[in-house]
Each structure stands twice: as C-alpha cells, then as structure tokens.
Amino acid sequence: MFPCFRSFSRSLRLFGLIVVSGVVLVSCGPTANNPAPQTKTSAYDRAKDAFKSGAPDKALELTDKLATATPPADSTERARVLRAVIFTGELKSTKELAEAYSRGAEKSKNPRFHSEYLRLHHDNLEAATKAALNLAETAHQLAPDGAIAQELTLEASFPTTEGPPEIKELAHVEEGGWLESDQQDSAAADALRKGIDDALADVVSGDRAKARRALASGSTQLEGSAFAIFLATELAEGAVVFDRHHGRDPQKLITLCNEGEESLKAALALLKDTPNKDQEKEAKKLQDKFKTLRKDK
Numbered sequence: 275m276f277p278c279f280r281s282f283s284r285s286l287r288l289f290g291l292i293v294v295s296g297v298v299l300v301s302c303g304p305t306a307n308n309p310a311p312q313t314k315t316s317a318y319d320r321a322k323d324a325f326k327s328g329a330p331d332k333a334l335e336l337t338d339k340l341a342t343a344t345p346p347a348d349s350t351e352r353a354r355v356l357r358a359v360i361f362t363g364e365l366k367s368t369k370e371l372a373e374a375y376s377r378g379a380e381k382s383k384n385p386r387f388h389s390e391y392l393r394l395h396h397d398n399l400e401a402a403t404k405a406a407l408n409l410a411e412t413a414h415q416l417a418p419d420g421a422i423a424q425e426l427t428l429e430a431s432f433p434t435t436e437g438p439p440e441i442k443e444l445a446h447v448e449e450g451g452w453l454e455s456d457q458q459d460s461a462a463a464d465a466l467r468k469g470i471d472d473a474l475a476d477v478v479s480g481d482r483a484k485a486r487r488a489l490a491s492g493s494t495q496l497e498g499s500a501f502a503i504f505l506a507t508e509l510a511e512g513a514v515v516f517d518r519h520h521g522r523d524p525q526k527l528i529t530l531c532n533e534g535e536e537s538l539k540a541a542l543a544l545l546k547d548t549p550n551k552d553q554e555k556e557a558k559k560l561q562d563k564f565k566t567l568r569k570d571k
Contacts, residue, residue, distance in 0.1 A: 318349040318429075321356065322492070326431040330360045330470060341415060351416070352429045355496070358412045359428065359473045362508045364405035367469030369515065371462060372398035374444040381450035391447065394458065403521055406512030410533040413505045420539030422498045428477060429493040432486045437467030477504050499553055502541035506560050509534035510567065517570045524571035531564045538564075 317336045324332035337353035372395050379391035416422060443453055443461035453461065474485040479500055488494040513530035516523040538557050545554055 318353055322430050326434055328433050328435045334360055352427050354412055354416050355426050355428050356430055359477055361405050361409040362473040363470035365402055365512055366472055367465035368398045368402035368405055371465050372402055374447050378447035387452050402515045406515055409512055410530050413533045413537055417502055417537050417540040420536045422502050422540035424498045426496045426501055428496055431492050432489045437471045438464050441465055499541045499544040502537045503553055503556055506534045506537040510563050513567045527571045531567055535564055
C-alpha cells in the first residue's frame with residue numbers, strides 16, 4: 275500500500291511541476307499584449323525594397339509617417355530625399371502623358387478618340403498638380419526657411435526594371451492614333467518608370483548611367499547646394515501645370531514659386547561658403563524663371 279502511495283505522490287508532484295511549467299511558458303509566451311519577438315525591418319528599409327522593385331507608391335506609403343515625424347527619426351531626412359525623387363518622377367511622367375494626350379486630341383479627327391484623349395489629358399494634368407504640390411511640401415520639409423543641410427543622402431538602389439528612353443505608344447497618340455485601354459495602362463507604367471529614372475539622373479546631375487553607378491552600393495551622397503537647385507528646377511517645372519495655359523490656379527503657382535525660391539535661397543547660402551560658378555549661374559537662371567512664371571499666372 276505504501277509503495278503505491280509513494281508512487282502516487284511522486285506522480286502528483288510531477289504533474290504539479292508540469293502544470294507550473296506550462297503556466298510559466300504560457301505567461302512568457304506571445305500574447306496579444308506581448309507578441310513574440312521578431313526580426314524588425316524598418317519602414318525605410320521596406321520602402322527602399324519597394325522603390326527598387328518598381329513600386330514607388332508603396333515606397334511613399336511606407337515613408338509617409340517618417341517624413342513628418344516630430345521629432346525627426348533617424349531616417350526622416352533620407353525618407354524626404356527619396357520622396358522628392360519619387361514626386362519628381364511622378365510629375366515628369368504625368369506631364370508627359372498629359373501633353374501627349376492633348377496633342378492626340380488635337381490631331382485626331384475621330385470624335386471618340388478626341389473625347390477620350392481629352393479625358394486622359396485632364397486626368398493626367400490633375401495627377402501632375404498633385405505630384406507638384408507633394409513635391410512642394412517635401413521641399414519645404416527639406417529646406418525650411420531657406421536652409422538645407424550641407425550634405426544629404428539618397429539611400430536607394432536604381433530600380434530593377436528600367437524605363438524606356440521613349441514611349442512608343444505616346445508617339446502613336448501624338449499622331450492621332452488610337453490606344454486601347456491596356457495600351458494606355460502600359461504607357462502609363464512606362465512613363466512612370468521613365469520619370470523615376472530621369473529624376474534619379476537629374477538628382478545626381480548626370481544621366482541614367484551615372485545614376486546607376488552612384489546607387490550601385492545602395493546609397494549616394496548629395497551636395498546640399500546641388501540638391502537644392504535640383505528641387506528648385508523641378509518646382510519650376512511643377513509651377514507650369516498651374517499657369518494660365520494649363521491648370522489656371524494662380525495661388526498654387528505662387529506656392530510652387532515660393533518654395534522654389536526658398537530652395538534657391540538655401541543653395542545660395544551654401545554657395546557663399548563654397549563657391550561654384552556653374553551652380554550660381556544655374557541659380558540665377560532659375561530666379562529669372564520664377565519671375566517669369568509669376569507673370570504668367
């Protein structure tokens with residue numbers, strides 16, 4: 275009898291240890307309030323991957339909170355630089371599409387083609403205005419009160435799928451030819467890839483080949499004054515979509531001009547300490563361009 279009792283006692287104690295261990299494991303394990311530790315990939319790293327894979331919209335979504343973080347996070351400035359490149363690419367692509375469809379509407383003698391191309395012109399012009407305003411907001415974040423960092427970092431890789439140098443479908447449109455809906459979609463995708471690639475070329479003050487080399491390691495340093503001039507140049511292009519020949523919105527045109535001139539102010543402040551005749555000459559041309567744009571509102 276006693277051996278059986280001792281065996282039962284040992285079994286009871288063993289069962290108790292198992293229960294206690296289970297409670298400890300459960301309490302230390304993942305719960306809704308205490309999730310299991312995971313390998314953390316930062317929002318900016320995911321944004322870089324999205325940009326490289328040809329998903330700039332996803333990259334913008336992932337950097338949205340970073341760009342407006344208060345106080346700024348470690349990657350806030352890098353997020354703003356990348357967003358400036360993406361918004362520039364969007365502006366370039368939508369302007370090119372809007373202009374091509376406008377010419378197509380003028381050229382085509384088919385009423386259906388004419389009507390559809392006018393709609394596409396309007397839609398792309400509307401998208402261009404949004405890209406321009408987003409670029410202005412980003413420029414304001416990067417160069418508040420006419421001041422910008424002496425050096426900035428573009429941390430990104432050149433997109434895996436390169437955009438075409440020219441978009442064949444748009445050449446067909448400008449001759450009055452018709453594009454089916456799938457061809458319109460293809461032209462829009464190619465235009466965005468082309469716009470992003472051209473923006474990368476502009477931001478490194480070169481061509482696509484130079485941009486690809488600069489970003490081969492996944493990052494490149496940008497001179498503050500050169501980057502500020504890049505911003506001003508693209509803001510001047512953005513202001514055009516609000517002039518009396520396009521969007522006819524003088525207030526927004528002035529907003530773009532103001533931000534462009536603030537970027538130039540930032541560039542010129544840096545150039546006082548490190549003179550660069552070519553950049554100073556370019557800044558002067560842009561100042562004159564903004565004056566002209568204000569008159570054309």
